[in-house]
Amino acid sequence: MIVIPGAVVYPDGVVPVSRGEWAQCLEECRTTWNCAISSQTITGCFLFFLNQVTSIDLSNTSTAVAFKMSLPNECPLKTDNPPLFGKSTSEVIATNGTSYFKTQVVGSTESQLTLNFTSFECLKDFPENPVLRGNDPIRYDYPLAYKFLPGEEFFMKGKIAPTFNKRFTISFLGPSDTYPLFIKVINGLADSPYSPEKGNHQIEISTWKETFAANPISIKTYPNPYNNSDAFEIRIKSSDTQVFVYLNGTTTLTFDIEPSLPLNSTISFVINYSGTGGERVDDYYVGWTGECSWVPMT
Numbered sequence: 001m002i003v004i005p006g007a008v009v010y011p012d013g014v015v016p017v018s019r020g021e022w023a024q025c026l027e028e029c030r031t032t033w034n035c036a037i038s039s040q041t042i043t044g045c046f047l048f049f050l051n052q053v054t055s056i057d058l059s060n061t062s063t064a065v066a067f068k069m070s071l072p073n074e075c076p077l078k079t080d081n082p083p084l085f086g087k088s089t090s091e092v093i094a095t096n097g098t099s100y101f102k103t104q105v106v107g108s109t110e111s112q113l114t115l116n117f118t119s120f121e122c123l124k125d126f127p128e129n130p131v132l133r134g135n136d137p138i139r140y141d142y143p144l145a146y147k148f149l150p151g152e153e154f155f156m157k158g159k160i161a162p163t164f165n166k167r168f169t170i171s172f173l174g175p176s177d178t179y180p181l182f183i184k185v186i187n188g189l190a191d192s193p194y195s196p197e198k199g200n201h202q203i204e205i206s207t208w209k210e211t212f213a214a215n216p217i218s219i220k221t222y223p224n225p226y227n228n229s230d231a232f233e234i235r236i237k238s239s240d241t242q243v244f245v246y247l248n249g250t251t252t253l254t255f256d257i258e259p260s261l262p263l264n265s266t267i268s269f270v271i272n273y274s275g276t277g278g279e280r281v282d283d284y285y286v287g288w289t290g291e292c293s294w295v296p297m298t
């Protein structure tokens with residue numbers, strides 16, 4: 001805890017928890033995962049929890065206020081003044097065991113520190129008003145900030161091309177031109193010479209290494225249940241050894257993962273990989289459960 005002269009500013013409706021003794025109160029706040037601030041009062045002390053404080057008024061020096069700060073292994077330089085030791089902001093991350101919460105203390109003005117409380121949230125399913133990804137006629141690259149691990153889910157919805165003999169592809173692209181997973185949804189005639197059967201109007205699931213000039217390491221084909229202009233919904237999940245592709249929640253396609261190309265080596269999802277005229281999918285949205293960000297606590 002860092003203790004400074006100042007007064008806590010908090011919204012109407014927040015009732016701080018009252019305690020008797022300052023030193024004990026400081027220690028209680030320090031050891032309570034969701035305590036953000038303790039403040040000295042005439043009779044004792046208040047505890048404030050995450051998202052209960054707006055700012056600290058540094059011009060009101062009638063009381064002391066304490067907040068948490070993570071310091072590197074060394075003490076701050078003598079030339080760097082408290083409370084933020086030469087930085088414009090300080091942050092600590094707390095967890096209740098399953099979720100993560102960040103408290104930022106921002107030096108907004110000379111006489112005020114602003115508090116910013118956020119929690120780490122990941123997409124669970126299609127957003128209510130998805131921002132379509134596919135309106136530019138180009139291949140779409142979606143770099144992954146986290147690994148696609150068992151338990152994660154990829155989801156895509158959109159519309160099949162309005163005319164036959166089009167296709168679209170979903171690539172799970174790995175490093176060095178590898179494709180742990182490559183899905184081709186063929187509407188009409190197939191263009192692939194490597195298909196086991198003719199491949200017309202099928203969904204191909206395959207794994208590739210190096211270049212598209214070669215043949216896939218493995219491939220499986222399934223009937224394509226969609227027709228021209230059909231709306232579709234595709235979800236992809238995995239175990240360590242298998243991929244499960246769900247079509248509209250009614251059909252499940254299963255594919256064995258190539259052990260040398262695990263799905264967790266995926267670095268980006270790519271739609272319309274080759275960017276050629278035969279590739280088409282309309283009004284589509286792509287997302288996954290690894291799309292995470294810090295959002296303001298409510």
Ligand SMILES: *[C@@H]1O[C@H](CO)[C@@H](O)[C@H](O)[C@H]1NC(C)=O
Nearest residue numbers: 006007008057060061062063
């Ligand atoms: C200073 O802070 C104390 C304790 O929070 C508060 O009671 C008092 O009203 C504040 N004074 C001013 C001038 O804001």
Ligand SMILES: *[C@@H]1O[C@H](CO)[C@@H](O)[C@H](O)[C@H]1NC(C)=O
Nearest residue numbers: 095096097098099100101119
């Ligand atoms: C942690 O906090 C989150 C979000 O408030 C909540 O959904 C979850 O149940 C909490 N976990 C535990 C173990 O209390």
Ligand SMILES: *[C@@H]1O[C@H](CO)[C@@H](O)[C@H](O)[C@H]1NC(C)=O
Nearest residue numbers: 162163164225226227228229
């Ligand atoms: C698919 O759509 C075409 C017209 O676009 C129609 O002729 C055909 O009957 C449809 N096939 C099925 C199985 O619904």
Ligand SMILES: *[C@@H]1O[C@H](CO)[C@@H](O)[C@H](O)[C@H]1NC(C)=O
Nearest residue numbers: 157225226230231232233248
């Ligand atoms: C698939 O699901 C989408 C939306 O979830 C729905 O609009 C569409 O009609 C479904 N398509 C088929 C062929 O069942």
Ligand SMILES: *[C@@H]1O[C@H](CO)[C@@H](O)[C@H](O)[C@H]1NC(C)=O
Nearest residue numbers: 147149240241262263264265
């Ligand atoms: C990636 O997946 C493979 C196969 O399941 C596993 O052996 C390996 O430990 C995983 N690596 C990471 C970094 O998760």
Ligand SMILES: *[C@@H]1O[C@H](CO)[C@@H](O)[C@H](O)[C@H]1NC(C)=O
Nearest residue numbers: 137138272275276277280281
């Ligand atoms: C894929 O690329 C081709 C050629 O640039 C374009 O005609 C087509 O509309 C693209 N499709 C998507 C879904 O971006």
Ligand SMILES: *[C@@H]1O[C@H](CO)[C@@H](O)[C@H](O)[C@H]1NC(C)=O
Nearest residue numbers: 104106114116118294295296
């Ligand atoms: C508060 O956190 C949000 C989300 O990380 C960020 O966008 C915003 O800039 C932060 N505000 C300040 C004052 O740092």
